[in-house]
Amino acid sequence: MSLGEFDLIERVRRFADHPAALGLADDAALLDGLVITHDSIAEGVHFLPADPPASVGWKLVAVNLSDLAAKGANPLAALLSLTIAGDGEWEELFLGGIEAACESYGLALIGGDTISLPADSARVLGMTAIGRAGEAMPKRSGGRLGDKLWLVGNVGDSAAGLAQLIADPRAVGPLVDIYRRPIPLIALGKLLAPHANAMMDVSDGLLIDAARLARASGCAARIDLDAISLSEPFRDLRGDGLEERMFAATGGDDYALLAALPPGLDAALILSSLSPPSLACVGTLRAGQGISLVGDGGRAIELPEHLGHEHRGISGSPVADRP
Amino acid sequence: MSLGEFDLIERVRRFADHPAALGLADDAALLDGLVITHDSIAEGVHFLPADPPASVGWKLVAVNLSDLAAKGANPLAALLSLTIAGDGEWEELFLGGIEAACESYGLALIGGDTISLPADSARVLGMTAIGRAGEAMPKRSGGRLGDKLWLVGNVGDSAAGLAQLIADPRAVGPLVDIYRRPIPLIALGKLLAPHANAMMDVSDGLLIDAARLARASGCAARIDLDAISLSEPFRDLRGDGLEERMFAATGGDDYALLAALPPGLDAALILSSLSPPSLACVGTLRAGQGISLVGDGGRAIELPEHLGHEHRGISGSPVADRP
Numbered sequence: 001m002s003l004g005e006f007d008l009i010e011r012v013r014r015f016a017d018h019p020a021a022l023g024l025a026d027d028a029a030l031l032d033g034l035v036i037t038h039d040s041i042a043e044g045v046h047f048l049p050a051d052p053p054a055s056v057g058w059k060l061v062a063v064n065l066s067d068l069a070a071k072g073a074n075p076l077a078a079l080l081s082l083t084i085a086g087d088g089e090w091e092e093l094f095l096g097g098i099e100a101a102c103e104s105y106g107l108a109l110i111g112g113d114t115i116s117l118p119a120d121s122a123r124v125l126g127m128t129a130i131g132r133a134g135e136a137m138p139k140r141s142g143g144r145l146g147d148k149l150w151l152v153g154n155v156g157d158s159a160a161g162l163a164q165l166i167a168d169p170r171a172v173g174p175l176v177d178i179y180r181r182p183i184p185l186i187a188l189g190k191l192l193a194p195h196a197n198a199m200m201d202v203s204d205g206l207l208i209d210a211a212r213l214a215r216a217s218g219c220a221a222r223i224d225l226d227a228i229s230l231s232e233p234f235r236d237l238r239g240d241g242l243e244e245r246m247f248a249a250t251g252g253d254d255y256a257l258l259a260a261l262p263p264g265l266d267a268a269l270i271l272s273s274l275s276p277p278s279l280a281c282v283g284t285l286r287a288g289q290g291i292s293l294v295g296d297g298g299r300a301i302e303l304p305e306h307l308g309h310e311h312r313g314i315s316g317s318p319v320a321d322r323p
Numbered sequence: 324m325s326l327g328e329f330d331l332i333e334r335v336r337r338f339a340d341h342p343a344a345l346g347l348a349d350d351a352a353l354l355d356g357l358v359i360t361h362d363s364i365a366e367g368v369h370f371l372p373a374d375p376p377a378s379v380g381w382k383l384v385a386v387n388l389s390d391l392a393a394k395g396a397n398p399l400a401a402l403l404s405l406t407i408a409g410d411g412e413w414e415e416l417f418l419g420g421i422e423a424a425c426e427s428y429g430l431a432l433i434g435g436d437t438i439s440l441p442a443d444s445a446r447v448l449g450m451t452a453i454g455r456a457g458e459a460m461p462k463r464s465g466g467r468l469g470d471k472l473w474l475v476g477n478v479g480d481s482a483a484g485l486a487q488l489i490a491d492p493r494a495v496g497p498l499v500d501i502y503r504r505p506i507p508l509i510a511l512g513k514l515l516a517p518h519a520n521a522m523m524d525v526s527d528g529l530l531i532d533a534a535r536l537a538r539a540s541g542c543a544a545r546i547d548l549d550a551i552s553l554s555e556p557f558r559d560l561r562g563d564g565l566e567e568r569m570f571a572a573t574g575g576d577d578y579a580l581l582a583a584l585p586p587g588l589d590a591a592l593i594l595s596s597l598s599p600p601s602l603a604c605v606g607t608l609r610a611g612q613g614i615s616l617v618g619d620g621g622r623a624i625e626l627p628e629h630l631g632h633e634h635r636g637i638s639g640s641p642v643a644d645r646p
Contacts, residue, residue: 005407005437006409007411007415008405008407008411008414008415008437009437011415011418012403012405012418012432012435014422015379015422015425015426015432016431016433016434017431018431018433020400020431020433020435021431021432021434022433024434027434029400029402029433029434029436031357031399031400031433031453032355032356032357033355034354034355034357036402036433036434036451036453037402037434038402038403038404038434038435038449038451039436040404040406040436040438040449041438042406042438042439042440042441042444043441044441044444045438045439045440045441046438058373076354077341077343077352077354077362079359079361079451080335080361081354081361081363081404081449082331082335083363083365084328084331088328088330088331091331091336092330092331095331095334095335098336102338103338107338107341108340108341108344109338109339109341110339110341110343110344110345110352110354110359111344111347111350111351111352111359111361112331112335112340112361113361113362113363113449114328114331114370115363115364115365115368115369115447116328116365116447117368118365118366118367118368118445119363120443121365121367121444121447122440122441122444123444124440124444124447125362125436126361126404126407126436126449128359128361128402128451130359132353135543139444148434149490181596205533208590255425295422321405
């Protein structure tokens, strides 16, 4: 008997039947009005051994906060799972990044655990983040037929920055900065949550995450690649043709938000007080299942082999598999 | 600059100043009436690569539940941090152990994360456990001068079982069972909590944990090695002389509870409805600092070089350093 990651999660789902688990369909649980999420990152899988330790600390906080943002929750507290490999200098710098991110977003570190690792083991760092639920918490499964899919924040920047670093470890610039110090969209998530039928953060790639939202909501998703907004640094470096848009839509590590809004609602109006970094209506929830793409002015586009990263590991790893 | 584990925890303490953190002096945080703890275990440090995966799963739940027991909390929910190394068969069996322990203690699995590891990395498995606080939550720091130190549950069994396994990987018997399937003392902890000035679970060794409780409470601790109750299987295998008592008092991995009670209170009466597996008054909180030992009928005993395991890692690892 041999089980892949997907099967293992199904195995867990069999006994994770408490209402607070939300069927494990979301990246967070809801218990006593608290939104609770846990994300771990492993060296060589989710970050590069040569990444500055402070940026790895920042990223661990950001990846958890992005899950809270997608549920419209207010950051409250976190527990850190710290492993020590070596002499502790790396970890000291890593903690500086944790502290900076926690202070930036009002997340209080209230506990955790510190353990040492055997020699030559990859660092594994984890965080449990806890937020206060807002007036409404959009689940991944609440999308309805006809809902418009809104993308808040750019996609592709982090994957492009990572590709730069893999080509040249000394690479610098705005895309490398975004790969290393992503910004979780907490305030935008809180503003959007009461209006969204469904919401999630885009962490594994827009296409795979849109497919997940659609599946959880019992719908199909159509995504218009032309509608995806690309950042200026991304366009300057890679261009904005169909191939580059596909790269951006499958790259992952994005910290953007994907929200399903009723067709009559305009996300730009809802978010107007915050001037979001970028906002686009990129698709629709339709009858059926699966995901379909259009691009090049409405032409049907074939799905790529990989829609994104499966569970940030195994079949596709942002760090290990990137070109 | 190079920091050890202790320094790193001090580094974290500098910014973990939220009241819910309890100064990081306890193994748990208290937020909104919820007691929250996180413990991770690493292959080759906290468990043997050859340990049955289901028992590793059981143990990860038990180590977290033991922290809840020490705070008198009612188990409520947990998030699992699962890493996948290899083909998933090990993890499938591991999840069976998680499920068995969660069901045994009414702990609902409500979320978590699954990531893959690079090849040849040690498995790192983590759990955040959440309990409902009872009417009173004893902190580690609440002990007072003159308090009696009560030990609930035996010490030394798990360390003795591990020593058997290291000598012979095919070893079986009650001590191996206790090493593999420890029992967190949830019901006893709940009963004791309202009466205890301070309480913690003994996980790194009775002596080091008693020293920690005393330090947090601004006292010294005196422990009477003669008073420590040893299990029948332990005595049958190793005897009950001073050397064996020292082994039991420093072995760690015990899942016992150590409570500071006012001198007028008898823990046996408080716990009489539950017939605890073993219960002994093993010491006193006194003026001063540090820990002192008596044994062999009240004779002063020199402190051993290691009082237990420092933070379950680095300077002393239950698995890696055991004779």
